[in-house]
Amino acid sequence: MSEPAAPGVRLADVRAVLGRAGAAPGPVEVAAALRSLGALVSEGNVRETVAALRRESAGAGPLEPLLALRGVTDVLVNGCQQVFLDRGVGLEPVEGVFADEDEVRRLAVRLAAAVGRRLDESSPFVDARLPDGTRVHAILGVLTDVGTCLSLRVPSRRPLTLDDWVAGGTMHPRAAELLRRVVERRVAFLVSGGTGSGKTTLLASLLGLVDPRHRIVIVEDSRELAPVHPHVLRLEARPANAEGAGAVPLVALVRQALRMRPDRLVVGEVRGAELTDLLTALNTGHEGGCGTLHANSAADVPARLEALGALSGLPRAALHAQAAAALDVLVHIGRLSDGTRWVEELHLVTWDEASGLCRPMPAWRFPAGGDPVAGAGAVRLEELLRC
Incomplete structure (x- = not known):
């Protein structure tokens, strides 16, 4: 302070x-x-x-006490006048953290330097992971109207189990039961949701259920997944250095991961051309693969996949054919009106012969505070999990 x-x-x-x-x-x-x-x-x-x-x-200087608070997942700085934190119930303002813009900028530059990155007028933004696992994004005031901005994402200090999700009021018991079976049956799935909805935390919980004899290889842009499992390899992409050299993109790491004999291939967040390699892998015997994807609902996932497939030049028809063959289940997590996270729905990925497109079929919806609602795909999901 x-x-x-x-x-x-x-x-x-x-x-x-x-x-x-x-x-x-x-x-x-x-x-x-x-x-x-x-x-x-x-x-x-x-x-x-x-x-x-x-x-x-x-450490994080004046932000260190905020990062240490129980339950904090994000700390956001909008210049020297506005600081917010998120403890799972929406954003809360914090007063009197910084005295002036210089103090915020010094902190941003120091955090970038701590991980070997440059932050100045010639390179005015940075996205990196600190040694303690905290993910930090910084952008200097030359590009904003409020001054230097910082966004810090705090890694989970204690891995959550599905029982923790249920006990914490963020998942219905029926959803937990179905998700356990999804993992047990080695069904390929994606966890979708908006920014900060808890996709990565939920995926880590599910990976903790994987058979301990199986080898999990995780590929991430910034290392966040930390499942409790005895055999996990975590590969992290690398940005270019100050000279613009040395970058290792996700797509290259996905291809390397396929040569490492994974029982479960995991892409922490599907956000680019690596989608093509992931779908190819899931169509060539890598059962139980999974990842997360930004989407506003499970129904929006095909459109999101189309956009990502276009980045690698994959035609629409080929993308839908690959996705329908590779993916089985979509799990969507969102935030309720009060800011709390909630596992909202499970969909099946189905193939529509008439349109030649893959379509999500609602299997279960979990209204907050209500009973689960079975959808058209509930019976087919049960058959899939029973096989």
Whole structure:
């Protein structure tokens, strides 16, 4: 938090004095800096100033206390005036975190540097993963109207089981039962949902149910999935360096994963040309493959797949044929009006001979606070899970 170093002296002033002298923020150096600024020097002032300077230079600085709060999944900074956090019930504003734009920018630049990335006017945004697994996106004020913006996604500190989902009021018991059987029967599936809906967390919970004798190979753009399973390999894409070289895209990693004898191939988030390789893999004997996909509903998934298939030049008809043969079930998770997450529906992926397109067939819908509603595909889903 932005706080005074001592009565009448700002922390920024102390930092400036230390910077000009090239001094470390130790007790002796801080006491000298306070004296040079005309502040009253006491053991308490020195101790508090040293602690404040070290908080600012370690971890996520002023955001560290927010990231440590129980249940926090996201911390969002819209310039120095607006900070929000999400604890699963929607965004909550937090006051008095930053003093000015310079403080936000320094933090953003330091977080980028911590993972070997550059953030300046020539490269004004960055998307990276911090050493503790926190995903950070930063964009400088030169591209926004509010100043430097930060978006931090906090990894789950404790992997959730399906029982946890049910107990926490985010999944109906019937949905949990069906999802257990989906994993057990090695059915290929996608988890769809909007940003921050809990797709990755749900997928990690489901992967924890995979037979411990099976080898899971996970491919992700930024490493987030951490299932509790004894045999997991996690491959992470790599962006280009400052010279524009060294990038390793998801599509390359999916192809490498296929050579690593996976029992379950997982694409943490399908978002580009790697879709073609995933569908090809699921059509060539890799049972039980899965991933997540941004979509507003299960019914919107085919259109989303079409858009991604176009990125790799896959014709519409071929995309639908591949998807219908490769995928079995769609699981959709969303947010309720109060901000809480909720597993909303299960659909079957079916083939429509008349149109030559794959179509989601509703199997089960789970109204919040109500009883499950069986759809046209409920019987066929039962047959699929019984085979």
